[in-house]
Amino acid sequence: MIDQRLLAFEVVLQEGGFERAARRLSLTQSAVSQRVKLLEAELGQVLLVRSKPVRPTPAGRRLLPYLAQLRLMEAEARRALSPRQADGPLRLAVGVNADSLATWFIGAVAEVVRDEDIVLDCVVDDQDHTHALLADGEVLGCVSTRADPIRGCAAMRLGTMPYLCAGSPAFRAHWFPHGLTPAALARAPAIVFGRHDDMHEAFLLRHFGLDARRYPHHVVPSSEGFMAFAVAGLGYGFIPEIQARAHVARGELVDLAPEREEVVLYWHHWQVQSPVMARLARAIGDAAGNALTSPTPAA
Amino acid sequence: MIDQRLLAFEVVLQEGGFERAARRLSLTQSAVSQRVKLLEAELGQVLLVRSKPVRPTPAGRRLLPYLAQLRLMEAEARRALSPRQADGPLRLAVGVNADSLATWFIGAVAEVVRDEDIVLDCVVDDQDHTHALLADGEVLGCVSTRADPIRGCAAMRLGTMPYLCAGSPAFRAHWFPHGLTPAALARAPAIVFGRHDDMHEAFLLRHFGLDARRYPHHVVPSSEGFMAFAVAGLGYGFIPEIQARAHVARGELVDLAPEREEVVLYWHHWQVQSPVMARLARAIGDAAGNALTSPTPAA
The missing domain is CATH 3.40.190.10 (Periplasmic binding protein-like II)
Structure with a gap:
């Protein structure tokens, strides 16, 4: 369901070049190139550095979290349309610091993961760095020590560890x-x-x-x-x-x-959330309220 | 005690450039540059890429594990000369896969770490990758799934996990x-x-x-x-x-x-070992014999 120009941009990055992207999409190389150019023209920004391998420009990188969200929305919409889950479980990448993953986090998400048929891709990094993962679109939500949300995101205070x-x-x-x-x-x-x-x-x-x-x-x-x-x-x-x-x-x-x-922990997520991400955020907030001390509502 | 030319090479890499290295060594920049050139002349190899920051050439990289070993030997020699441990504990970096670190590894090294007044710097990576850490001089020994030693190293079979x-x-x-x-x-x-x-x-x-x-x-x-x-x-x-x-x-x-x-695990170490590293290797071999199944002597 995704826009064909966005798809071209995404596949070129995944494959590292226009030629391999064209092969995967069963298009000619110039058709792929044309789609990316149309997207760049519409956004008024160059999105790709035409190097080997092809890399995103800063503007292209800012598009990545948007793409990750689109993909999740699409998967959820497909599932809503055909509840027999032909596509298999929903893949969600989340950032979480090692101590949370080792202690309260699994209990917090277990019920939602089971009910919504999710497979979780936990990315562990230091709590001060998981935040960067969100900005890069590597994850759709993260546990972080940073209080201030990045642009387009919201932060919910979870409590003190x-x-x-x-x-x-x-x-x-x-x-x-x-x-x-x-x-x-x-x-x-x-x-x-x-x-x-x-x-x-x-x-x-x-x-x-x-x-x-x-x-x-x-x-x-x-x-x-x-x-x-x-x-x-x-x-x-x-x-x-x-x-x-x-x-x-x-x-x-x-x-x-x-x-x-x-350590004060926050749950960061994109402001526009899919229904499943919103449910996950609520579960994390509730569980953190029990596992961590003195949770207060988001600032 | 380390050779002045090697020291110059090491500090330039640590600082990322000749100017900062000169400042740290309280030398002129041309004196630092001269020392590195002498070392390069003796070895007949260019060791540094003069970029910003300065990086090692492949030959320079092959010198790094040698430097790490020299540093350990020097620390052990100092300690042998003045047993009051004026320099504090001995710092040892070892590579170990996550599952070993979470299970049998600590018990294996505990006694040596305590007796020899060691502080361990455990570097965790996938068991198939810890090996590369040894080649880069990042660690002085590692638990790895690879059976064949890299050049200059030996591998001891620990057993099967x-x-x-x-x-x-x-x-x-x-x-x-x-x-x-x-x-x-x-x-x-x-x-x-x-x-x-x-x-x-x-x-x-x-x-x-x-x-x-x-x-x-x-x-x-x-x-x-x-x-x-x-x-x-x-x-x-x-x-x-x-x-x-x-x-x-x-x-x-x-x-x-x-x-x-x-998973068959091996302990890899440099063939020329310091006394402390040799003792650590023996302790790891003995403990693995109890914790893992069917250990056999090194091939």
């Missing part, structure tokens, strides 16, 4: 016999999730005035790996409270600091 | 009332870890002759997320047996197929 500073009892006895002192913190091995994970640094700076760019730290980009490192007494670090709770109760981990680091 | 095809009892009742038939498999939503995860595809092709490039599947790049998806009955997929066992015992997951998919 508290992290506690945890380590094993043996680790505390060895490295922090006198509590979290600046001297001990400068030497005790920390655990961080990724190379760009700055929660730990911010904690050292804010509470202890440590300019801790060179504090010793393991990098463990896996939620279970992170937990196993902490439980094995190899380091201490910030673990989502929902995840740490059971380990603290079993005495495998102890709470090292009274402070909680907090 | 079996995966079972699992789903919730309710999922099985709904999607596979007559077992795993080709018709049911073509419609039942699968769960895969990443977009480049081909275990599921290989399974459908090998056992059912399904050319299943378009089988419905969720993409969930998180071990807990994957598990939560399966337990919630949203899909079925291949889960490392070590990880699935407890869920199967609790009746949250059932074993859907008699077949096991298997």
